[in-house]
Amino acid sequence: MAGASSTEVTAGSWATRSPWFLxxxxxxxxxLLLRIAALWLVELRWAPFQGVFELLATGAEPVGSxxxxxxxxxxxxxxxxxxxQERLRVSVGPEELVLxxxxGEHRFARTAVGAVYPDGTDLVVLDPDGGxxxxxxxxxARARLRDALAEHGYPWRDRDPHSGEYREWTGDSPELSLRCNALLAERERxxxxxxxxxxxxxxxxxxxxGAVVRDENKRQFWRTGPVRSDPGPTG
Known part of the structure; x- marks a missing residue:
């Protein structure tokens, strides 16, 4: 992903390997439980999904099971x-951060990163203007992420540095444009x-x-951020 001097942050060996056998x-x-249930339910002609149960009950024991x-x-x-495939991998280099x-990849130049912080189960990257x-x-592991970022001089924060700026969206915020309010309504749905x-x-x-959004129990909170004509990395 990045250069040889990059620090790779991936899941531990147990978290990586355990799904393959668990x-x-x-x-x-x-x-096995479905097979046992199907052998019983296929005899109950009034039970729904008889086609599925008959398929699961096909074959003599022990081959059928x-x-x-x-x-x-x-x-x-x-x-x-x-x-x-869905597990996040992070590469922290002296010139570039790669998620x-x-x-898919998200690549950010070191100079484009203003802060990195955890927010619940998310990892958030902000630009220097707070976007x-x-x-x-x-x-x-947060400790591994923090250490890797600190090693290369990235600004890690233990919490959202703009946490005090959020306001709850309650259906219409006059400080936001009509377009933003419409998108927030669509997002609430x-x-x-x-x-x-x-x-x-x-x-x-x-x-x-220019509207940075975070969620709490399906409620939307927003704060003002920079308007970007270039939407930046996608993926």
């Missing part, structure tokens, strides 16, 4: 692969639908318009 094992257990268990274990293995997830460059879900992808996309659009 999730297939969980899948196998679920598969082995097939269901193996299929569910493979599904668990697939989830482990997805989990590995990578799967095949939000990116907000990424992160389960990496997305939050109540639990559409996290849409809510995150709207957060980035608001940041570009």
């Amino acid at each position: 999730l297939p094992l969980l899948g196998a257990v679920i598969g 082995a097939v269901v268990v193996a299929c569910c274990a493979v599904v668990g293995l697939g989830f482990a692969g997805l989990r590995a 990578a997830r799967g095949t 939000e460059l990116t907000r990424q879900r992160c389960d990496l 997305a939050l109540h639908r639990r559409s996290t992808g849409e809510a995150e996309s709207l957060r980035r659009r608001l940041a570009e318009l």
Whole structure:
């Protein structure tokens, strides 16, 4: 990702390896339980989803159970692969900070980073003017992140340096533009639908318009940030 002098921050070996055997094992257990339940429920003709139960009950023992268990274990293995792809990786170099997830990357020059801090389960990067460059879900150890950033001179903060500037959005804020209020209303609907992808996309659009947003129990709080004509890194 970055140069040889970069410090890589990744999940520990247990967090990295455990999903590869825990999730297939969980899948196998679920598969066995489904097989046992299907053998019983297929005899109850009034039970719904008979087609599914008949499929799960197909085959004589022990081969039938082995097939269901193996299929569910493979599904668990697939989830482990997805989990590995979604895990955040951070590379801290003297000239560049890189946040990578799967095949996507967010790259920020050292001079473009004003602060890095944890916010709940997120890692947030601000520019020198207080604008939000990116907000990424992160389960990496905070101490390791802090030490890696300090090693290369990045400004780590233990909390949001602008925490006292946020105001709750209650449906219409006269200090915000009509466009920002409309986007916040749209985002509130997305939050109540639990559409996290849409809510995150709207957060980035608001940041570009100078409204930095954070959430608390599905309530939106905002503060003023710099308006960016260039929306910066995406991914």
